[in-house]
Amino acid sequence: MTVNISNMTRVFDAPDGRIVAVDDLSLTIDDGEFLTLVGPSGCGKTTTLRCVAGLDTPTSGTITVDDRDVTNLPPQERDVALLFQDIALYPHMTVRENMEYGLKIAGVPEDERRESIEEAADLLQIGDQLDKMPASLSGGQQQRVALGRSLVRDPSVFLFDEPMSDLDAKLKRELRPVVQRITDEIGCPVLYVTHDQEEAMTMSDRVAIMDGGELQQAGPPKEVYDEPTNDFVGEFIGQPAMEFFDAHVESANGTAAVALGGHTISLDASADQLEGYVDRDVRVGVRPQHITVADATEGIEAEHVLDEPLGDETHSLFETEYGNVTVVTHADFDGDDGGEYGLVLERSETQLFDPASGVRIF
Numbered sequence: 001m002t003v004n005i006s007n008m009t010r011v012f013d014a015p016d017g018r019i020v021a022v023d024d025l026s027l028t029i030d031d032g033e034f035l036t037l038v039g040p041s042g043c044g045k046t047t048t049l050r051c052v053a054g055l056d057t058p059t060s061g062t063i064t065v066d067d068r069d070v071t072n073l074p075p076q077e078r079d080v081a082l083l084f085q086d087i088a089l090y091p092h093m094t095v096r097e098n099m100e101y102g103l104k105i106a107g108v109p110e111d112e113r114r115e116s117i118e119e120a121a122d123l124l125q126i127g128d129q130l131d132k133m134p135a136s137l138s139g140g141q142q143q144r145v146a147l148g149r150s151l152v153r154d155p156s157v158f159l160f161d162e163p164m165s166d167l168d169a170k171l172k173r174e175l176r177p178v179v180q181r182i183t184d185e186i187g188c189p190v191l192y193v194t195h196d197q198e199e200a201m202t203m204s205d206r207v208a209i210m211d212g213g214e215l216q217q218a219g220p221p222k223e224v225y226d227e228p229t230n231d232f233v234g235e236f237i238g239q240p241a242m243e244f245f246d247a248h249v250e251s252a253n254g255t256a257a258v259a260l261g262g263h264t265i266s267l268d269a270s271a272d273q274l275e276g277y278v279d280r281d282v283r284v285g286v287r288p289q290h291i292t293v294a295d296a297t298e299g300i301e302a303e304h305v306l307d308e309p310l311g312d313e314t315h316s317l318f319e320t321e322y323g324n325v326t327v328v329t330h331a332d333f334d335g336d337d338g339g340e341y342g343l344v345l346e347r348s349e350t351q352l353f354d355p356a357s358g359v360r361i362f
Contacts, residue, residue: 001157002064007026009060025215035191036206038236039210044212046193053082081151081153082161083160085161089149096117117152120152129141139168144175155186163179209237228242229359241326246260247282248279267362293341316335
């Protein structure tokens with residue numbers, strides 16, 4: 001079973017003009033693949049999911065499931081299961097009745113309903129909760145019930161619309177492996193929508209990053225983190241975010257280097273590899289964990305602002321000519337407030353981006 005979104009565009013009419021929510025999106029979700037759509041609010045990720053679910057219709061383009069065109073089919077004819085942000089359990093029904101309701105409406109025999117519900121409840125570790133009412137359950141247990149209600153349908157495609165956004169961090173950590181285990185059991189294409197990059201990075205086979213209705217990059221989590229296709233992806237994926245600096249490309253004896261903050265960083269690249277960018281301005285991007293705090297005579301001049309101890313590491317904030325810069329420092333780092341330091345960027349971890357288009361060039 002494969003889901004294929006081909007050249008899909010969704011345009012909405014608004015009083016002040018047309019809004020392009022999704023712009024010429026092409027994306028494939030393979031059988032058994034867990035793909036997460038992630039991006040800022042308004043990027044088009046939920047609109048994409050609604051079009052796949054049949055709750056919305058593309059303005060143009062097609063959606064196929066296993067080579068079957070479902071672009072204009074209603075939801076009930078698509079064999080998809082959709083788990084919303086709002087759990088929406090029936091408060092007057094027991095857990096068992098909530099989970100079996102869809103099967104009952106579909107005319108599934110009672111014995112089959114019972115078997116499916118008990119099997120799903122065991123997987124979700126809520127077998128002892130089947131005769132309880134939703135109000136007596138914790139938030140995490142209620143979310144498992146909602147997941148089980150979708151699971152028992154044995155869908156061809158599983159869709160998630162920010163199902164954990166209302167849960168606290170502890171519950172999210174508990175539920176992430178549950179969702180992964182359940183979707184592995186089902187083995188169908190999974191499309192998961194979230195604004196939480198931690199969910200996207202820890203749960204997905206592939207991550208698709210959207211911005212302004214357009215797909216920016218799609219790939220395995222490590223790939224989009226290590227090799228962002230543009231500065232938007234570099235800044236959006238990763239916590240703390242990638243830091244950027246304005247710099248100038250120079251060439252010395254055929255080797256490329258960038259000048260910034262009064263010092264020069266040699267690159268693992270020849271001038272030929274950066275053809276067209278020598279003697280031009282670029283944006284330098286580097287992850288905060290690849291910036292070293294040094295003596296004030298080295299690197300970029302920086303004034304210490306504050307430290308945020310996180311136990312195993314510290315996030316230290318510095319003020320520089322490029323604005324505020326966050327550095328991941330040792331757990332025991334304790335900077336002098338207002339003290340002068342130098343920030344040194346790791347040569348091997350330095351990336352270059354075109355200042356106009358934002359595209360990564362090295």
